[in-house]
Amino acid sequence: MMSIAVFILFFILSFLLGSWTDTVMAKLRRESTLPLRIASGGCILIVTAMAACLIGGAAHLPANVTAIVALCALIVIAVSGIVMKKRTGSGLKVLWPHFDQKSAAMTAVCALITALQVYGAVSYAFENAHVLEGVRAAAKVFDSGRMFTADPMMLIVGLLSRITGVHPLNLIFGVLPATLITFYYVCYAAVIFEVTDGYKRFVSFVAVSLLNLFGYQSQVLIPATLLLSWSGTWVFIIHGLLGTASVILNACMKALPDKVRADENEINDELLEEWDMKNHRIINARNLAIALGVLAVALIGTIVVLNGKINSLYAATLNLQEDMNSRCAMYEFVGAEGKVEGYLLRGSDGTLSFIGGGSSANADDLADFIGKYGTSVTKWYVYGEDEESAGAMRTLTSNGTVDAEKVFVISADELTE
Amino acid sequence: MIRELFYKLHTAFRSFIGEGNAVVLFVAASLFILLICLSEKRRYRNMFTVMSPLSTIGLAVSEVIDRVAGAGYAKPVLKAAAVLFAACLSILAVTSSGKLVFSGELCEKAENEMHIPAYLVDAMNGIPEGDARVLVPYDRAPYFAAYSSRFVLSSDILKGSDESVIRTELDGIHPDMKKIAGIAHREGFEYVVLPVDIWPEVPITKCGYELVLENEGCRLYREVRDP
Numbered sequence: 303m304m305s306i307a308v309f310i311l312f313f314i315l316s317f318l319l320g321s322w323t324d325t326v327m328a329k330l331r332r333e334s335t336l337p338l339r340i341a342s343g344g345c346i347l348i349v350t351a352m353a354a355c356l357i358g359g360a361a362h363l364p365a366n367v368t369a370i371v372a373l374c375a376l377i378v379i380a381v382s383g384i385v386m387k388k389r390t391g392s393g394l395k396v397l398w399p400h401f402d403q404k405s406a407a408m409t410a411v412c413a414l415i416t417a418l419q420v421y422g423a424v425s426y427a428f429e430n431a432h433v434l435e436g437v438r439a440a441a442k443v444f445d446s447g448r449m450f451t452a453d454p455m456m457l458i459v460g461l462l463s464r465i466t467g468v469h470p471l472n473l474i475f476g477v478l479p480a481t482l483i484t485f486y487y488v489c490y491a492a493v494i495f496e497v498t499d500g501y502k503r504f505v506s507f508v509a510v511s512l513l514n515l516f517g518y519q520s521q522v523l524i525p526a527t528l529l530l531s532w533s534g535t536w537v538f539i540i541h542g543l544l545g546t547a548s549v550i551l552n553a554c555m556k557a558l559p560d561k562v563r564a565d566e567n568e569i570n571d572e573l574l575e576e577w578d579m580k581n582h583r584i585i586n587a588r589n590l591a592i593a594l595g596v597l598a599v600a601l602i603g604t605i606v607v608l609n610g611k612i613n614s615l616y617a618a619t620l621n622l623q624e625d626m627n628s629r630c631a632m633y634e635f636v637g638a639e640g641k642v643e644g645y646l647l648r649g650s651d652g653t654l655s656f657i658g659g660g661s662s663a664n665a666d667d668l669a670d671f672i673g674k675y676g677t678s679v680t681k682w683y684v685y686g687e688d689e690e691s692a693g694a695m696r697t698l699t700s701n702g703t704v705d706a707e708k709v710f711v712i713s714a715d716e717l718t719e
Numbered sequence: 720m721i722r723e724l725f726y727k728l729h730t731a732f733r734s735f736i737g738e739g740n741a742v743v744l745f746v747a748a749s750l751f752i753l754l755i756c757l758s759e760k761r762r763y764r765n766m767f768t769v770m771s772p773l774s775t776i777g778l779a780v781s782e783v784i785d786r787v788a789g790a791g792y793a794k795p796v797l798k799a800a801a802v803l804f805a806a807c808l809s810i811l812a813v814t815s816s817g818k819l820v821f822s823g824e825l826c827e828k829a830e831n832e833m834h835i836p837a838y839l840v841d842a843m844n845g846i847p848e849g850d851a852r853v854l855v856p857y858d859r860a861p862y863f864a865a866y867s868s869r870f871v872l873s874s875d876i877l878k879g880s881d882e883s884v885i886r887t888e889l890d891g892i893h894p895d896m897k898k899i900a901g902i903a904h905r906e907g908f909e910y911v912v913l914p915v916d917i918w919p920e921v922p923i924t925k926c927g928y929e930l931v932l933e934n935e936g937c938r939l940y941r942e943v944r945d946p
Contacts, residue, residue: 427827427828445867445868
C-alpha cells in the first residue's frame with residue numbers, strides 16, 4: 303500500500319513541478335510533452351529534496367525539521383510554477399496526437415517491460431553486498447534522527463524512513479523501486495520522444511530496456527547500474543538528470559534566433575560547395591571519415607577479441623586457489639643434510655599427518671616446514687623410537703612447537719622386502 | 720609490442736569499465752549517428768542527446784533498423800529478412816554489452832524484503848541492543864552497515880597490516896584464528912562473525928571467544944570476559 307501511495311504522490315508532485323518546464327519550453331517556442339513534464343518535475347523534486355537534505359546535514363538539523371523545509375520548498379516551487387505557466391499560457395503536447403491501436407499496443411508493451419523490471423528488482427537480491435555500500439548513511443539518519451553530510455539520495459531515503467518509520471532497506475527494496483524505476487523510464491521516454499518518431503520510439507525504448515537488463519559491467523559501475531542501484535545518486539544523474547537536461551538543451555539549440563540561423567545557412571551553403579570541390583580529391587573529408595571508420599572497427603574488433611581471451615583466462619583461474627586448498631595434498635620434507643626425511647599429508651578436511659622426521663638436527667627445519675601448513679598434526683608416524691628416527695618428533699612435541707595428537711611407531715623389523 | 724600495448728590498454732580499460740562493451744557500443748552509436756548526419760549533409764540538432772548514453776545507443780539501434788527497412792528491396796520477403804537480420808544483430812550487440820543483471824550467477828530470489836540473507840539477520844539480531852564492535856568478513860560488512868548504524872565494523876576500524884591479515888585469513892578455508900583473535904582482542908571487538916565454510920586449525924573458542932549463535936550461514940562469537 304505504501305509503495306502505491308508513494309508512487310501516486312511522487313508522480314502528482316512531479317506533474318505539478320513540471321509546469322516550470324512548460325514555461326521554459328514555451329519561451330523557447332517549443333511544445334512540452336507529458337513525459338518531459340513529469341521527468342523534469344521529478345528531477346526538480348529530487349534535486350530540491352537533495353538540497354534540503356544537504357543543508358540539513360550541514361547544519362545537523364533533526365530529520366523532521368529538514369522534512370518540513372523540503373516540503374515548504376517544494377510547495378513554493380510548485381505554486382510559482384503553476385502561476386508562471388498560467389501567465390505565459392504555455393500548452394502541453396499530447397503524448398501521441400493520434401492514439402491508435404498500434405500506439406496503444408506499443409505503450410502497453412513498454413509498460414509491461416517496465417513492470418517486469420520493477421518486479422525483478424523487488425523480488426531478486428543481488429549477491430554482491432557492495433550494492434548496499436551507500437545505505438549506511440540512510441541507516442544512520444534512521445537510527446539517530448539527525449541529518450549529516452553524506453550521499454544526498456541516501457539522505458532522502460533516510461529522511462523518508464525516519465518520517466515513515468520504515469527501515470531504509472524496506473524502503474529501498476519494497477517501496478521505492480516502482481516509483482524510481484518507472485520515473486527513470488519516463489525520463490528515457492522524454493528523450494526518445496524528442497529525437498525519434500513512430501515505431502522507432504518503441505525500438506529505442508526496447509533497446510534501452512535490454513541495456514539496463516544486460517548492461518552490468520563491473521564493480522566500479524554498480525552505482526550507475528539502474529536495476530542494481532536505483533536509489534543511488536549516480537543513477538539519478540545518469541539515467542534521469544542528464545537525459546532530461548539534454549532535451550531542454552536540444553530545445554535551446556533549436557530555438558536559435560532567425561538571424562543566426564540565416565547566417566548559419568549561408569555558412570552551410572559555402573561549406574557544402576567547398577565540400578563538393580574537395581570531394582574530387584583522393585584525400586578529402588569523406589575518405590578520411592571512411593578510413594577513420596575502418597580504423598575504429600578494427601580497434602573495436604581487437605578489443606572484443608582480447609576481452610574474450612582475458613575473460614576465459616580469468617574464469618579458469620577464479621577458483622583455482624580455493625580448489626587447490628580443498629584437495630588432498632602431499633609435501634616432501636628435505637632435512638638438514640639434503641635428504642628426504644619425511645612426508646606431510648594434508649587431507650581435504652585440512653587435517654595434517656606426518657611420516658618420518660629424522661633426527662633432532664632436523665628439528666628447526668621441520669618446525670618451519672610444518673608451520674607453513676599448521677601447528678597440529680593429527681597422526682605422526684615414525685620409523686623407530688631411536689634418536690635417528692624420532693629425534694625431531696620428540697624435540698618439536700616436547701617444546702610445544704607442534705601438537706601431535708597421536709604418534710605411531712613403525713618398527714623397522716616388521717618391514718620386510 | 721603492439722599486441723602488448725593493446726593488452727595493457729585493454730586491461731586498464733577493463734579494470735575500470737569491466738566488460739567494456741557498453742562503452743564501445745556507445746562510441747559506435749555516436750559515430751553511426753555522426754556518419755548519418757555527414758551522409759545526409761545536415762547538422763544534427765539533437766547533439767545533446769549524447770549526454771544520455773543509453774538513449775544514444777537506443778537511437779542508433781532504431782536508425783539502423785529504420786534504414787535497413789527503408790532500403791529498396793525488390794521482394795517483400797527479402798526486405799522482411801533484412802529487417803529481421805538487422806534487429807537480431809542489434810539485439811546481439813546490446814545483450815552482449817555486459818553481464819546479465821538478472822542471472823543465476825549474480826542474483827537469487829530475495830529471502831526477505833530487506834534483501835539481506837536470513838542467516839545474517841539472525842546474527843545481527845543476536846547481538847544485544849546498543850553499540851557493538853563487530854569483526855566481520857569484508858564481503859558481509861555492507862549488510863551490517865546497512866542494517867543498523869549501531870555496529871562498529873572491522874572494515875571501518877582496521878587499516879594497514881591488520882586489514883591485510885584479516886582479509887587474507889578469512890579469504891582462505893584454513894584461517895589462523897590465533898592471528899584473527901589477537902587482532903580482535905587488541906582492537907576491542909566484542910563480537911566476531913565467521914562463515915561456516917572454514918576449517919581453522921585452532922578454533923576461535925580456544926582464543927578467548929565463546930560461541931553465541933550458530934545457523935546455516937554463520938557463527939557468532941562473543942569475547943569471554945572475566946566475571
